[in-house]
Amino acid sequence: MNVVEIEGLSKMYETGFLKKKRNLALDGLDLQVKGGQIFGLLGGNGAGKTTTIKILMSLIFPTAGTARVLGRDAADVAMHSRIGYCPESPYFYDYLTANELMDYFGRLFGLDAAARKRKTDELLTEVGLAEKDRGRQLRKFSKGMLQRVGIAQSLINDPELVFFDEPMSGLDPIGRRDIRDLIAGLRAKGVSVFMSTHILSDTEALCDDVAILRAGRLAASGKLGDLLAKDDAGRSLIVEVQGVKADEIRGTVEFIGGATLEATPDGANITILDESDLDAVLAVIRKAGGRLTRVEPAKLSLEELFVRDTSA
Numbered sequence: 001m002n003v004v005e006i007e008g009l010s011k012m013y014e015t016g017f018l019k020k021k022r023n024l025a026l027d028g029l030d031l032q033v034k035g036g037q038i039f040g041l042l043g044g045n046g047a048g049k050t051t052t053i054k055i056l057m058s059l060i061f062p063t064a065g066t067a068r069v070l071g072r073d074a075a076d077v078a079m080h081s082r083i084g085y086c087p088e089s090p091y092f093y094d095y096l097t098a099n100e101l102m103d104y105f106g107r108l109f110g111l112d113a114a115a116r117k118r119k120t121d122e123l124l125t126e127v128g129l130a131e132k133d134r135g136r137q138l139r140k141f142s143k144g145m146l147q148r149v150g151i152a153q154s155l156i157n158d159p160e161l162v163f164f165d166e167p168m169s170g171l172d173p174i175g176r177r178d179i180r181d182l183i184a185g186l187r188a189k190g191v192s193v194f195m196s197t198h199i200l201s202d203t204e205a206l207c208d209d210v211a212i213l214r215a216g217r218l219a220a221s222g223k224l225g226d227l228l229a230k231d232d233a234g235r236s237l238i239v240e241v242q243g244v245k246a247d248e249i250r251g252t253v254e255f256i257g258g259a260t261l262e263a264t265p266d267g268a269n270i271t272i273l274d275e276s277d278l279d280a281v282l283a284v285i286r287k288a289g290g291r292l293t294r295v296e297p298a299k300l301s302l303e304e305l306f307v308r309d310t311s312a
Ligand SMILES: Nc1ncnc2c1ncn2[C@@H]1O[C@H](COP(=O)(O)OP(=O)(O)OP(=O)(O)O)[C@@H](O)[C@H]1O
Pocket: 013, 014, 015, 023, 024, 025, 043, 044, 045, 046, 047, 048, 049, 050, 051, 052, 088, 198
């Protein structure tokens, strides 16, 4: 089942005197997100990630198109009790303490006092907020501490689906690891996650499907593994060898079914288009006295993909 369905979504921001400045933040976006996974919405600054999430949260309204969450219109109030949301750089009424804020959100969802206390302790522990900080006012919190509270707050109602807008922003390396583990743990519990990010290492560590936005349009989407495959069928392999002189075997290797060879300091990396060519390549290498050190699928790095699909 799709947890998010977006069709022909456009958003024009009108600002300035007499709303004369117009900025098309989303331009006919279509997107479907399957449940039970961690979905990553990628894109450079200003690509439209936050705008998309705010429309899904019904905080702003689209200029055209439709957005559905859990099969309901994004504006459906009843559906909102089944989802969670942590905004980009969350900001709360900051005279409350972390414990009070959690209690406040627990009340909004109708939890009784015992459940509120239990969920508050459990979630603040899970996001790694130290016990000594839980009774302090949020206005004394650092950016990363607020981020942790924001994530804890979004989970108080045991949502089926959570939206995180840049969940790792402001976090130190330990915080990033805590939140990464938490997000992976949500998937393991069957919670669907929709997150925006431009941190590529987090995307690679967490996301199943991704979509890349560029100037409010979809530049690419699908399973991360498929997008990173260098050819459509994902069958190319890189064969790393050592102990050979690249130039001595180049002629023979490049004779095998479209294989290409690139010299390395102590050998060569050979790209073959299909596994069936592997034996022939290995025979050449052994004959030349080289040894095989690695075989792996030929992949784009996420950075290559991101740069290709996000720059104009
Ligand atoms: N309230 C607003 N008024 C006018 N323009 C806006 C507003 N919010 C966003 N925009 C514009 O909409 C476009 C998309 O912005 P958005 O915040 O959705 O990007 P983003 O992908 O979340 O970027 P970032 O990675 O920097 O968070 C940008 O051109 C931005 O200037």
